[in-house]
Amino acid sequence: MNKIITCVDGSAYSDAVCRAGIWAAKKLNKSILFLHAIEKKNIAAAEDLSGAIGLGARSSLLKEMASLDEQKSKLALELGKEMLAHAVELANQQGCESIEKAQRHSDITEAICDLESDARLVVIGRSGEGNKPDFKALGSHIEQIIRQVHTPVLIANKGFTEPKSFMLAYDGRETADKAVKRIIDGGLIHNLTCHLVTVKNNQSKLMDKFNHTEKLLLESGFDVKASFLEGNIFSSLMDYKTKNQVDMLVMGAFSHSKLAHAFLGSNTLKMIENTDSPLLILR
Structure with a gap:
């Protein structure tokens, strides 16, 4: 159990989560692993509509949707890489010596579970990307992560500072x-x-x-x-x-x-x- 899994996304808590992960990594003298999960949204992709009445394989709209799906996936991947690069930069500035990053196409809970065997601590924010800063945790991934993950979980607040x-x-x-x-x-x-x-x-x-x-x-x-x-x-x-x-x-x-x-x-x-x-x- 050598890594502090620190979950970064586009939420208002992302920088605070990074600071919390960096604090934990330095306190425990462990590697920090910044994790970004690209989750599939509940939208109809082009292939899901290919059997719809009146929409044949040659439909220009289907082709346009497929192109948009591909563009959106690429943009999400690049945005995630930028967020991970920013997190790594913060860790370097704070003197972390062992820094890793990982990007997964999966639900965040699934991504954490896949990496948990080498985890010492999981650090997440109170709410995820797409939720308002005052979003209540109930109904988010928080409960699911706590119930499924056997590693300690640190839920960071928006203004995280080193606790005394x-x-x-x-x-x-x-x-x-x-x-x-x-x-x-x-x-x-x-x-x-x-x-x-x-x-x-x-x-x-x-x-x-x-x-x-x-x-x-x-x-x-x-x-x-x-x-x-x-x-x-x-x-x-x-x-x-x-x-x-x-x-x-x-x-x-x-x-x-x-x-x-x-x-x-x-x-x-x-x-x-x-x-x-x-x-x-x-x-």
């Missing part, structure tokens, strides 16, 4: 315990102030687990500020983040299956949709 602190939203579940182990073993957020925050829920022995987690982090060299809260989970976490000016949020991946999420909701998705801070999802 992070908040670990600990809920006592297995996913949270795995996240704690990832934090201790990983190195990405070592030397950052850790705000360990738990909101009271129905997990058994939650206070004992909370105290044990604080002890583990302290023994691992973290500067820990621990808080056990009560109230609505989402609003309590967001209020704490704002009050304490936390730079980054860290959470375990989804606690429920996708079917259960349809009925129970997900605090992870709420955090993604409503926070303007970078969010690190650990599995």
Whole structure:
């Protein structure tokens, strides 16, 4: 696991994603791989219309559509190359020593999965190309990537800067315990102030687990500020983040299956949709 896969596109988040990927690559001393995926849009290509009533193989409109399809594909390829070149230039300026780039004709999730075997971290923006800067993550590739990719995912905010602190939203579940182990073993957020925050829920022995987690982090060299809260989970976490000016949020991946999420909701998705801070999802 030697590469920081950093996804670049034409969105408003692209430069911030590059900065986040560069920060992670330098912090972990890993190669950075800039990835651009050219996704097939849901439009009718010329070959899809060849059987339509009244449109024969000699139709001039079909030939013109085929020519436009080819031109559009070439333009998308060249635009992607320019974006990758810009990302590489930024990485060079910031002193990255090992820089790679890749371009794929596929869905971004598929492209990440194809490269994941050698990935240490995946860096993406809150919303992709074609979405407005204030686009909510729900319904984008974000959820799909988090559910399918087993590598930690860093969701960059638009104004990403190097974080000095992070908040670990600990809920006592297995996913949270795995996240704690990832934090201790990983190195990405070592030397950052850790705000360990738990909101009271129905997990058994939650206070004992909370105290044990604080002890583990302290023994691992973290500067820990621990808080056990009560109230609505989402609003309590967001209020704490704002009050304490936390730079980054860290959470375990989804606690429920996708079917259960349809009925129970997900605090992870709420955090993604409503926070303007970078969010690190650990599995």
